[in-house]
Amino acid sequence: MIHESLLHHDLLFKLLLIGDSGVGKTCVLFRFSDDTFNTTFISTIGIDFKIKTVELQGKKIKLQIWDTAGQERFHTITTSYYRGANGILLVYDITQPKTFDNISKWLRNINEHASEDVERMLIGNKCDMEDKRLISEERGKKVAEENGIKFFETSAKENINIELAFNTLAEDILNKQRPIEDNNVATGVNLQGGNQSSSGGPGSCCKL
Amino acid sequence: MLVLLVSDLHMPERSPNVPKKFRELLVPGKIQHVLCSGNLTSRTSLDFLRNIAGDVHVVRGDCDRSETSWPDEKVVRIGNLSIGMIHGHQVFPNNSQKALEAVRRSLQVDILVHGSTHEQKVDEIDGNLFINPGSLTGASTSSGDKCQPAFALLDINGSACTLYRYKLGSDNKVDVQPLEFKKRCPAA
Amino acid sequence: MDEILSAESIDLEELKQKTFFGCPDNGSTRALVWRLILSALPVNKAEWEKTLESQRVNYSTFVKEFIIRPDEEKNSASNDPLSNTGNTWDEYFKDNDLLSQIEKDARRLYPDISFFSEPAKYPAVDFIHESYKTGMLKMRISKRNVTSSQSAKSRNGTILMTESTNGDEDDDQECKVEKNWEVVERLLFVYAKLNQGTKYIQGMNEIIGPIYFVLSQDPDLEWSRNAEADTFYCFTQVMSEIRDNFIQSMDESTSGIHALMAQTFTLLKKHDYSVWQVLNDQEIRPQFFLFRWMTLLLSQEMRIPDTIRLWDSLFSDSRRFEFLKYVCVAILTLIREDLISGDFGFNMKLLQNTSDVLPDVLIIIRKADELRQKDLRKNSGPHIQLLSKAQLAHSNFSR
Numbered sequence: 001m002i003h004e005s006l007l008h009h010d011l012l013f014k015l016l017l018i019g020d021s022g023v024g025k026t027c028v029l030f031r032f033s034d035d036t037f038n039t040t041f042i043s044t045i046g047i048d049f050k051i052k053t054v055e056l057q058g059k060k061i062k063l064q065i066w067d068t069a070g071q072e073r074f075h076t077i078t079t080s081y082y083r084g085a086n087g088i089l090l091v092y093d094i095t096q097p098k099t100f101d102n103i104s105k106w107l108r109n110i111n112e113h114a115s116e117d118v119e120r121m122l123i124g125n126k127c128d129m130e131d132k133r134l135i136s137e138e139r140g141k142k143v144a145e146e147n148g149i150k151f152f153e154t155s156a157k158e159n160i161n162i163e164l165a166f167n168t169l170a171e172d173i174l175n176k177q178r179p180i181e182d183n184n185v186a187t188g189v190n191l192q193g194g195n196q197s198s199s200g201g202p203g204s205c206c207k208l
Numbered sequence: 209m210l211v212l213l214v215s216d217l218h219m220p221e222r223s224p225n226v227p228k229k230f231r232e233l234l235v236p237g238k239i240q241h242v243l244c245s246g247n248l249t250s251r252t253s254l255d256f257l258r259n260i261a262g263d264v265h266v267v268r269g270d271c272d273r274s275e276t277s278w279p280d281e282k283v284v285r286i287g288n289l290s291i292g293m294i295h296g297h298q299v300f301p302n303n304s305q306k307a308l309e310a311v312r313r314s315l316q317v318d319i320l321v322h323g324s325t326h327e328q329k330v331d332e333i334d335g336n337l338f339i340n341p342g343s344l345t346g347a348s349t350s351s352g353d354k355c356q357p358a359f360a361l362l363d364i365n366g367s368a369c370t371l372y373r374y375k376l377g378s379d380n381k382v383d384v385q386p387l388e389f390k391k392r393c394p395a396a
Numbered sequence: 397m398d399e400i401l402s403a404e405s406i407d408l409e410e411l412k413q414k415t416f417f418g419c420p421d422n423g424s425t426r427a428l429v430w431r432l433i434l435s436a437l438p439v440n441k442a443e444w445e446k447t448l449e450s451q452r453v454n455y456s457t458f459v460k461e462f463i464i465r466p467d468e469e470k471n472s473a474s475n476d477p478l479s480n481t482g483n484t485w486d487e488y489f490k491d492n493d494l495l496s497q498i499e500k501d502a503r504r505l506y507p508d509i510s511f512f513s514e515p516a517k518y519p520a521v522d523f524i525h526e527s528y529k530t531g532m533l534k535m536r537i538s539k540r541n542v543t544s545s546q547s548a549k550s551r552n553g554t555i556l557m558t559e560s561t562n563g564d565e566d567d568d569q570e571c572k573v574e575k576n577w578e579v580v581e582r583l584l585f586v587y588a589k590l591n592q593g594t595k596y597i598q599g600m601n602e603i604i605g606p607i608y609f610v611l612s613q614d615p616d617l618e619w620s621r622n623a624e625a626d627t628f629y630c631f632t633q634v635m636s637e638i639r640d641n642f643i644q645s646m647d648e649s650t651s652g653i654h655a656l657m658a659q660t661f662t663l664l665k666k667h668d669y670s671v672w673q674v675l676n677d678q679e680i681r682p683q684f685f686l687f688r689w690m691t692l693l694l695s696q697e698m699r700i701p702d703t704i705r706l707w708d709s710l711f712s713d714s715r716r717f718e719f720l721k722y723v724c725v726a727i728l729t730l731i732r733e734d735l736i737s738g739d740f741g742f743n744m745k746l747l748q749n750t751s752d753v754l755p756d757v758l759i760i761i762r763k764a765d766e767l768r769q770k771d772l773r774k775n776s777g778p779h780i781q782l783l784s785k786a787q788l789a790h791s792n793f794s795r
Contacts, residue, residue: 210477
């Protein structure tokens with residue numbers, strides 16, 4: 001009857017957006033959480049935060065999404081958030097080759113600071129700017145394949161693949177937890193009852 | 209601001225790649241715009257140029273497949289200079305200065321960039337500049353003649369610019385020649 | 397305040413005390429007072445002319461040195477721009493990297509007000525050097541400076557013409573008029589070139605923005621004409637006191653941002669234990685919100701008029717920026733009801749978007765002052781007197 005009871009329980013997944021400065025992390029997040037697009041976002045200093053609830057496989061899942069500053073200076077601040085993340089979206093800009101070249105650097109960061117079972121996803125943003133494109137979709141795919149992670153090209157501006165990317169990531173995290181679930185171990189943070197003190201923050205995440 | 213002028217790559221049919229010496233020079237992060245006066249003949253060529261700078265302008269050459277959406281003529285304004293682009297196979301008689309001047313006048317530009325002959329050639333005539341950057345890959349001409357790989361680079365400052373001519377010698381050394389150019393005052 | 401400012405030698409302590417309660421919003425007072433309390437202007441009026449002149453000349457020398465000279469040099473040197481052999485071009489390309497970072501943030505500074513996208517009243521060409529061309533920095537890196545038109549012969553022989561502009565509609569205009577954000581861009585570039593240790597860190601734009609805003613809107617034209625150069629010195633002064641917040645390698649030091657945030661949390665624990673406990677229990681770490689609050693002196697948390705009023709008080713703090721901690725604690729206690737009843741998600745949202753819920757900036761300042769007074773009375777009231785006597789004795793002794 002464990003499935004029955006889980007139906008009514010919220011799961012909480014902690015997601016993290018990383019990538020070079022100016023690739024559109026904040027725009028991607030706003031498109032997903034508020035369904036708006038704004039070209040005049042001020043630069044993110046430190047970290048920003050949004051919550052969105054999605055329903056997947058009959059479960060209500062609360063996504064806690066952390067948007068990090070891209071500039072090198074903020075890395076010590078932002079890498080401390082990697083540890084508790086269930087999923088990480090690594091974003092580059094298809095019109096800026098430098099942001100693509102830095103993917104390996106960001107992947108190394110994930111390896112160093114995130115937990116081993118973190119779900120990763122590669123996002124090539126600004127795919128609406130076809131005439132400015134410098135990184136082909138194939139190159140994005142190839143890097144993703146080499147690292148065994150999923151890949152989407154998105155446009156926060158034109159609302160392309162944003163929801164799909166987040167939902168896919170959430171679903172992958174959910175599926176990963178399935179085997180444990182079948183062993184009658186509750187997964188995710190139980191938000192409605194029980195342990196009050198672990199209702200958020202890094203480190204608390206899904207593992208009780 | 210640096211603007212790269214190239215032409216006649218014919219990659220990969222007539223030349224497998226851009227010479228190594230040139231590839232070492234043409235790295236991202238230096239050049240703002242690329243103008244190519246035709247005959248890239250492949251996606252590989254275009255990708256190569258796009259990797260150098262985000263803004264690439266191309267006109268169609270006689271060997272570019274007809275389905276490409278590139279125009280036959282193009283005018284680009286950078287700073288206070290207007291630059292016309294044409295491949296040149298349409299110009300008759302081929303490569304004649306008179307015919308090129310007619311094109312320049314019809315496009316109303318200060319500088320005309322063309323290609324087609326695979327031979328680098330720069331002329332300043334009556335205060336206007338005519339530039340054939342040569343073949344970037346050193347591709348042989350349609351009649352099979354061997355060519356020296358070459359390209360040109362414009363450093364534009366408002367109404368003035370410096371043109372740098374790059375040629376790869378048979379000793380595999382790059383030769384660079386600068387040339388100053390100032391647009392005539394409209395009143396003069 | 398006018399009385400204090402009219403003295404031949406201005407009493408800085410008195411001025412700071414007055415400024416703490418706010419400068420008048422109209423007239424030239426604030427721009428003048430900020431210059432004084434940030435030590436970009438000496439207290440002795442007799443020295444003003446000389447100091448200002450030398451500072452302004454210095455600044456234009458920096459602009460020449462870092463922007464105009466490299467440009468001329470690379471033009472006159474006929475060396476190959478593309479060779480990677482450490483010529484003037486290499487420096488130029490490196491500067492362009494720096495510039496594109498700055499430009500990105502300068503362009504998106506305070507998008508909710510029009511000021512920064514308006515033409516600057518005194519563009520660089522007017523006062524720096526004849527050889528400074530408007531748009532000089534922007535032109536170097538912008539891809540928005542190209543217009544193109546093209547034609548293709550269709551099969552039936554008609555000529556199709558299309559025209560396109562790369563970027564914004566006002567681009568043509570953009571190259572001829574210098575906008576306020578470009579002044580900010582130049583200021584930050586000069587600062588970065590002069591301070592190789594820090595260079596440019598995101599967020600510095602949010603510090604220099606309000607200063608330039610205040611100085612350049614001075615109705616006294618003699619002053620606002622020199623807003624750019626004077627802003628540079630005010631900004632440099634502020635940065636000299638908060639630069640550790642911006643430097644990664646200082647993060648863990650006693651003067652770094654982590655120490656600052658920890659001290660603020662300790663202060664919160666002391667003054668509002670329940671709020672501290674809520675944040676602690678919900679594992680809302682100081683860096684989740686205080687990092688931005690404190691690095692940017694709260695400039696992203698409120699609208700610009702409020703930021704400016706708050707900075708009157710922050711700048712007049714004689715132990716700069718001790719008062720900032722109290723302001724942060726005051727904000728938390730003023731929204732305590734919400735925080736205590738909210739869950740993690742609600743509270744995080746609240747702390748990251750305070751501008752909609754914050755009470756009037758004056759209430760925040762009053763609350764912060766109240767907390768500080770409490771601490772002064774409780775802990776160090778008598779000590780301060782003793783200490784100053786002792787200091788006096790010490791200085792007499794050393795003489």
